[in-house]
Amino acid sequence: MAASAVKGQEYETSLSQAxxxxxxxxxxxxxxxxxxxNLLHQTPSLVPLIVLVVSVLVFGALLGAKFFSPFxxxxxxxxxxxxxxxxxxxxxxxxxxxxxxxxGAIMVLxxxxxxxxxxRYGLPPALAIACGLGVGTFCGFVNGFxxxxxxxxxxxxxxxxxxxxxxxxxxxxxxxxxxAQEIEAGAPLLHFFGTKxxxxxxxxxxxxxxxxxxxxxxxYALRHTAWGxxxxxxxxxxxxxxxxxxxxxxxxxxxxxLSGLICAFAGWxxxxxxxxxxxxxxxxxxxxxxxxxxxxxxxxxxxxxxxxGSLFGALIVGVFTLGLRLLGADAQWTYxxxxxxxxxxxxxxxxxxxxxx
Amino acid sequence: xxxxxxxxxxxxxxGRVTALDHCDFELFPGEILAVIGDNGAGKxxxxxxxxxxxxxxxxxxxxxxxxxxxASPLAAREHGIETVYQQxxxxxxxxxxxxxxxxxxxxxxxxxxxxxxQLDRAEMERFAREKLNDLGLxxxxxxxxxxxxxxxxQRQGVAVARAAAFGSKVIILDEPTAALGVKESRKVLELIQxxxxxxxxxxxxSHNMPHVFxxxxxxxxxxxxxxxxxxxxxxxxxxxxxxxxxxxMQPGQSQAA
Numbered sequence: 001m002a003a004s005a006v007k008g009q010e011y012e013t014s015l016s017q018a019x020x021x022x023x024x025x026x027x028x029x030x031x032x033x034x035x036x037x038n039l040l041h042q043t044p045s046l047v048p049l050i051v052l053v054v055s056v057l058v059f060g061a062l063l064g065a066k067f068f069s070p071f072x073x074x075x076x077x078x079x080x081x082x083x084x085x086x087x088x089x090x091x092x093x094x095x096x097x098x099x100x101x102x103x104g105a106i107m108v109l110x111x112x113x114x115x116x117x118x119x120r121y122g123l124p125p126a127l128a129i130a131c132g133l134g135v136g137t138f139c140g141f142v143n144g145f146x147x148x149x150x151x152x153x154x155x156x157x158x159x160x161x162x163x164x165x166x167x168x169x170x171x172x173x174x175x176x177x178x179x180a181q182e183i184e185a186g187a188p189l190l191h192f193f194g195t196k197x198x199x200x201x202x203x204x205x206x207x208x209x210x211x212x213x214x215x216x217x218x219x220y221a222l223r224h225t226a227w228g229x230x231x232x233x234x235x236x237x238x239x240x241x242x243x244x245x246x247x248x249x250x251x252x253x254x255x256x257x258l259s260g261l262i263c264a265f266a267g268w269x270x271x272x273x274x275x276x277x278x279x280x281x282x283x284x285x286x287x288x289x290x291x292x293x294x295x296x297x298x299x300x301x302x303x304x305x306x307x308x309g310s311l312f313g314a315l316i317v318g319v320f321t322l323g324l325r326l327l328g329a330d331a332q333w334t335y336x337x338x339x340x341x342x343x344x345x346x347x348x349x350x351x352x353x354x355x356x357x
Numbered sequence: 358x359x360x361x362x363x364x365x366x367x368x369x370x371x372g373r374v375t376a377l378d379h380c381d382f383e384l385f386p387g388e389i390l391a392v393i394g395d396n397g398a399g400k401x402x403x404x405x406x407x408x409x410x411x412x413x414x415x416x417x418x419x420x421x422x423x424x425x426x427x428a429s430p431l432a433a434r435e436h437g438i439e440t441v442y443q444q445x446x447x448x449x450x451x452x453x454x455x456x457x458x459x460x461x462x463x464x465x466x467x468x469x470x471x472x473x474x475q476l477d478r479a480e481m482e483r484f485a486r487e488k489l490n491d492l493g494l495x496x497x498x499x500x501x502x503x504x505x506x507x508x509x510x511q512r513q514g515v516a517v518a519r520a521a522a523f524g525s526k527v528i529i530l531d532e533p534t535a536a537l538g539v540k541e542s543r544k545v546l547e548l549i550q551x552x553x554x555x556x557x558x559x560x561x562x563s564h565n566m567p568h569v570f571x572x573x574x575x576x577x578x579x580x581x582x583x584x585x586x587x588x589x590x591x592x593x594x595x596x597x598x599x600x601x602x603x604x605x606m607q608p609g610q611s612q613a614a
Binding site: 011220224225227228230232233236237239240241242243244245246247298303304 | 410429430431434440442444445446447448449450451455456459461462464473474475476539580
């Protein structure tokens, strides 16, 4: 028997004549639809980019110079900067197959801490801002710790944190707003992100520049560093990533902490945008950021999508909001169209995935 | 001769299920040790315990005469133990290169690597291509393609190539030929011999008796969470091995006919 085991593979003898040429298939599915599907599969942010360009063109055609001016187009950038920054944070978390419902709350708490530390305790503005950034990062750390170490579902963890952080924000601030004039006089650094500069008719703010730079830096980190590849791997299949030697706990905690830090920066930008420190602002940040991410083509199941897409997603929402307002339509039309876009975006996501299976 | 990798008295319980029941294990230098056993005998748990994927409740693991405690697969890998798991441990949405280098990416030399931590894609690609060519994985059309577009056999090939490329002390293969065609199985078996000739011992878990008897130097028969016996494939038949692992025969006994 043992001897027969050794020569037991006689059926394999023909292998010596097996073809050694590299497999080469002629792809007969060369239809336009198939090629489009393939292209979209490789560059997932192309869909939101196309939607963005088309919507700008359509509103431009309908409204003419009123919409198609440097002023109006950069106004959109200013209006979406907060959501755009939050969407960057949200994208990171969603790429790990998580979700962060607390982004808006962390943003507001961070901005309140920056304001109150500067005015209630008289700290130098730079230090107060550092404290605000620290508070945001800490909130993110708690989220990350509960998700990675205690292994609670991200939805539950951040649902709880949303309430906790928001309540803390109201209790701590005593629902008190710090007015813009006070900030301007006492701590103008808090308004830094609102600093405006004009190029031609286009008006930019530091916050807008920050949003764009942030997205590109994160896009670089996600694509070209080991950490970025690990973020995708964790979102794709956490157990496989763990077995391949990725420290998934660390990756998750780092992602939630970074998300918290970015939210705190959004809080700083929020002060620049609205002028005052208000504990009641930015309440819808979580939903708006998830909307931008989903329209931007990032899969809610994790591991797929590009962060540039969420910037496009935020801009699409901004274009619809401003375009419809300039057309004089009821604001509800915006929500209706955004709702349809969300569903369409997920449907397209599912369709694109079919290319691989 | 001293074992390279040794385990003593390993115990692992999952709730009320005992997967490992005071199990011993020895792997000697330069050998191919096959581990066989029925489904649910605890083979996979044994492998996970010595590769760091699970931490045993009791018992010791020794590598090259020193006791080691692996808290994670990464810790085992840092000690030169590479494992190809049955479920392959790959991220489907990432490329072959990303998967081969997962957790040990190469960074560019100079400031781009140090300060901006940029990955050295060109070097990683060169290395991966070389390793896949060694394995004869010629049916992979594009090394940058994502793993989900590969067939089961190709994925297995990539996983084995990854282990062979990085394993320095021990390579563990959990069912490496289970999903493969005839030609790919042959390639993997050749690769196993090739790795052995480089002096690296291999642990091979398999249900495929012809493959086991072809390549193994010794066969560890696992039954009911522990090592039942170790047999020499030259002295026992495949039906002996099956009889032992299913409990139809006791060790020491020889089956008639």
